[in-house]
Amino acid sequence: MPKKKNSRPRRYWLFKSEPDVYGIDQLEKDGSTFWNGVRNYQARNLLRDEILLDDGVLFYHSNAKPMAVVGLARVCKEGYPDQTQFEDGGKYHDPDSDPADPRWYHVDVKFVAKAKEPLTRDMMKAEPKLAEMMLLQRGSRLSVQPVTRSEWQTVLRLAGMKESW
């Protein structure tokens, strides 16, 4: 069972998405979306237990030209079961997941802002303050990952974005 969610200072995250599948423009148009289809336990634990209402989300385009942080979102609904795991024949169907104890969770995020210019991976790599960022580490594949407050502030500054909530 999910542990009790205590109130705590806002935390920061980076969500990866392939723009061909779901990009920042689509999020801007939709206003908000559920971040579904994550099938990795480490990411699941974050989505279910750690990522809370009003947390900040950097929207990153992976497998794209350019690879970049392209916008800002915020969590508008905390972890709840991803229904696509129960859709028979669906792409995200997991026949081993028990509806009484769902295996996969997701959150909803709301569009906040688009970067004035995409903050490219190359630009991020050139910034010493971001050297420790998980995104930039070799072999880092987690699609939902934590970002430190200092990294968050640096990224926002470089991308010309402001928190507006």
Next chain:
DNA sequence: GCCAACGTTGGC
């Protein structure tokens, strides 16, 4: 519980 084989992610 180990680990080889396999599948996927995602930068290059």
Next chain:
DNA sequence: GCCAACGTTGGC
């Protein structure tokens, strides 16, 4: 298109 790094699966 390649392939390194990871995660998962399944035989033993």
